[in-house]
Amino acid sequence: MKAKKILTVLLCILALASTLVIPNTTVYANYGAPEGWRNLPDYYVFKDSFSGFAESSGGLETVNGGLPVDSQETFENLPSLRFSITNKIDWMAAKIVMAGWNTHDIHNYIPNGYLEFNVKGKVGGEQFKIGGDDLVARRASGDERSVYKSITDYVTVTTEWQHVKIPLKDIYNDPSFDLDEYNTRSVVLDRVNDDTFTVWLNQIKLTSPDKEKAFPAIKVNQVGFRNSSEKYAYVSGFEDDFNATPGTQFQVKRVSDDTVAYSGQLLLVKDYDIDSGERVLKAVFTDLTEPGDYYITVDANGIAKSLNFKIGSEVFKPLLADAARYYYYQRSGTALDPEFALGFPRADKTPMDSAAPFESNSAVTRDVTKGWFDAGDKGKYVSDGALAVMTLLWSSELYPESYTDNQFNIPESGNGVPDILDEARWEVEWILKMQDPVSGGFYAKVESTNDDDNMRVIRDKSGNVTNLRPTNDTAIAVASLAHASIVYSSYDPEFADQCLEAAKSAWTYLEQNPDNVKGPTRSYETDSDKESRLTASASLFRATGEAQYNEYFLNNYTQSKNIFENSEADSAGLWNYAFFYYMKASHPNVDAAKWYKDEFTIWLNKGLNRYKQSAWNNTIFEGNYYWGSNNIIMGTGTEALIGSTILGINTKTVNNMALSALNYILGANPLRKSFVTGYGEDSLKTVYGIFNHDLRPDVPKGFIPLGPNRYNNTGISIFPAKNYMDSATEWTTNEHSIGSASNLVFITAFANSNQATAVNHAPVFAYSSYTEEIEKIANEYLQ
Template sequence: MRNLILLTLLSLLFVACSSDADDGPPAFADRATPAIQLNQVGFYPDQPVRFTCADTQAVRSGAAVTSVFYVTTAVGDSTVYEGTLGDSVDWQALAGVTARNGTTDPLPVGEYRIYVPEVGYSYPFRVRDSVLQDVFVGSMKGLFYQRAGAELPEAYAGRWARKAGHPDTEVYYHPSSGRSEGMLSSPGGWYDAGDYNKYIVNGAFPLGQYLALYEDVGDPAADGSLNIPESGNGKSDYLDELKYELDWMLTMQDDDGGLFHKLTTLEFDGMVMPEAGSGRRYVVGKSITATLNFAAATAQAARVYRDYDADYADRLLTASRQAWSWAGNHPDAFFRNPDDVSTGEYGDHNADDEQAWAAAELFATTGEQEFYNDLQQNPPRVRFGPGVGWTSYMANMAAFTLLRHSERVPREMYDELEGLVVTLADSLVQQTERTAYQQPVEDFGWGSNSDVMNAAMILAAANERRSRPEYVSTMRDCMNYILGHNPNAVCYLTGFGTRSPMFIHHRQSASDGIDEPVPGLLSGGPNAAQQDRPETIYKPNAAPMQSWADQTPSYASNEICLNWNAPFSYVAGYLEHEAGR
């Protein structure tokens, strides 16, 4: 590849002019094609632009006319770079495409498109500093739109303003809760996903990922940056938003220290606005996995919130200790949905990973020997596998925390965990180089986009220990995939990029009368199992990476969820911090 033309000052300012090269792109062509797939949000000035050209006869034939590609200004079609596509590679089985990849040198700050003769133009993209800041803020604002029991005024929610729904100040005890009298007041928190229920397992686990970002980079969203009702209170908007969930979780702890597993209707509500939900709501069950996840998240939050509010931090730590004690006395309290409950189960028959995470957070916060002894007996199992985020990724969270707080961890344990994390990160780097879209997974199940982001978090943990450029570049590849460098040519975060999901499985988005969905929510992504196939039209004989449908009924591929947004926010926030170092 070679840079053909140095940009003049006028070119950088996008003065319209056509290329004089006879074999260059046609002037002022304005039609984009999804056959050229790339990050639709943008790249940093020190970052090569990586893209894939797929599924056209010209590409498959390898004709000379498609050997060259051009980078042009988005306005004026001035050619700023010429490069050569790689060899054609058959990715039909996994991605449903025959593809040729292209890479540019880093480009100057500006707005550009890729042009491939006989194929067309890509969607536009930007090159600039802080290029991921908007998607980071957007993904965090997505949590605000998920607030339960709260009105969302137009001043903060814009077009997506709505009335309050589900106050949850009088919630019934389901028989599985172990209580038969009274009612629970459990207001607030975030709706978990496209439904209107609230779950401890999938509230605490994402909170841990959000809190990890704060510990790794400092405050990523200072007061006033998110435009939420708490903005202007002199405290971090980031911690203000997380506190909305923490406050709810505290209400779900029973007097004996155990955690009710979830707060839910017996069946999912219809596709209605929150205030129209009419089903009776219950606290259901009590489980060791919910309790240990809560113990971990609150112990971690007790550290993070110490300067925010010392009394609140003390309350969190007390709650964590009580949960830890309950879990120790109820080792077999695993959850399964009662016969009359059909909402999300978040069941798990093994609590080793949750126990390691809770012990690690309590040890990092207190330094007490009890928790280190437990870690020696049940060390974190550092590993990565698609589709197991909310069941086993907690062990990785435990390792990240112990490495983050090395002053407390004996050298032998530290060295072993560091070696495991670095080895795993190195394998993920190698994996991304073997795939057509530089993504770190080849199995695509429920929430596959979160698998990509969870892999990127492992790379961040390794980079924190042993700073290596390949860790950051692979994290950027993961973000490229999510933001458009995929065979569906979709930026999976609603409201961003040129082509993003319009029909997510999300009740407010489906029923608010607004064409665009609530922004800042990450679609689950391709799911080869297609559990919703009878209700959904996928591409015929869709390959795993194309098993995604932008349709509201597609809960298997196009729903949103807290534990998908959380690692996305972490990775976007971490990359922004890393770019600013």
């Protein structure tokens, strides 16, 4: 009994010591991975529904542009695909896509895997070809390749169902025409000769006896760390071939001479992490502050040294410049000159925007030049653009020391205005052009209507409804323009007044249209505009102090309660931004200020708990990596920083949560991938974007994709945080956006600022008399 008590005390002391060393890491109970967790599952290309296309010169049986699904010819209670040639044809194409129209990564399946299916013929002896294809943007030999194999090489078709297994190596490692297994797209079918035939295919799938491959074990921010900041790397791997354990020694070594600058022991984070499927350990080296270039080694077999990183006071300055320069490369309405484009010059992509027609009436045109392309295509959206502007303006307000004139090498550099404001103004000037001068409402979107992008249109139609000026887009435009009127007043009062007058006119439109006016199709249309209206009222109240905006806010702010308290939700988005503006007004209502303080603290505490409990110190909820996961991680950090700073409850823990988002993005993640082009030895090499049309094989520095997505291209990996493709043709994980870029700029500006290592306990809203109460709640929830 005494021995048990002593052991218990020792375990408690060890646990306490671990907490003292890494206060933001939770040590979890040891339980291993479930049996078979790493085995590659069968990946169905066709099971019970068809996705793809089929067409011919005539004679190929199709239904709605695809092969017919035959529910009469079944095997193992599942329908079949009918591949039927009814007469001689000149050409045909039939593709069964693997992941919608995205490319798909099947490299894990290739070494020992198979393309499996069941087949039967109408009369027996039928011949056809089956194979695969890929899609690789900007490949010198052509974007698309296909490899076919004759069915007779593997089976003689009869009138009875037979099972076929074609080694994937036969298709994807064909030496005469090697396909890219990291960018596959379809299972393809074709005829062998001019004979007519009918065959049925059932349960087409990829199979493999193998396990999912592992990524390199040491995952670290490949850019680096500020001297006084928290520093760590993850050391992780699949438990069946991972040799590091808690207590294993690690070393941080100097690149210059391979000498040891710091050593320590690995600490257990999670024995089994559902996001990655791995055992996760952590190497903490916060005490190392000497500037220099470093890498990490671990005393365990099979673990290679880490990639290099820096420690220094200015490690994030280049990243901030390139992250912000992203917007220059997204500019519409101008050529990108060699002087500024740094190897990526181009002509104006959309000169026709100088006279773009309205969708509802092509005889009416408008100048809608300028602005930023929203993402990987040439659409320009008021809602997304205004949100990105708001984030950049908040960054400029909170971290002015991070920004200067002549910082980004853009055409406006040297004009006496910080470059970040010059770049944001490019978008603001376009937003102003999207306003209807009669009503004050804003049109939602400008986009191309053909693949060549030489036909542009202002979207203002949905069904039979025309001249649409969505209230959601209008309200977000109001919020950004009112914010712009404050920020630009010191540099260009006339422009600031123009922004404010446009915002006030648009508010009148919102008052005249109290119910949501939904936007046109494919314009981020929404069924609710409540949060955007609240944000608009708050921003206008801050800019003007006028009672009408305050009254609207006070009558509507409590409807956001469920957003802040939802245990499964992520960032609060515009609901948070509404209060950011309101709390910065000259005279916010006392009760509203207290209400928000309470609700924000609940929301913040939720994010902090997730950050502490996550093996990767991010705020994703229980493996829920959905479309835009990188943006969710960074956006939560952005909102936490703005809100905690305004309320005066900013703590070192909040700052570390925000910095951990940047660490994750720059390589401290299950993929060991830096998600920013040009930053890190294992950084992103491609993006889904307009650069796909260029002959240059690379992309500029500073682009960030939306990140792992477990729902829209499933099967890239078994594990949620690894469902990502570094591919120029895969948009559900690798498309960039102006929204995610704005959060990268914000977090990087914070990391580069004086405030990254300082904690501000003084609120920056008007009612400083509430400091003691705010700090009391902060201590209760956060410390």
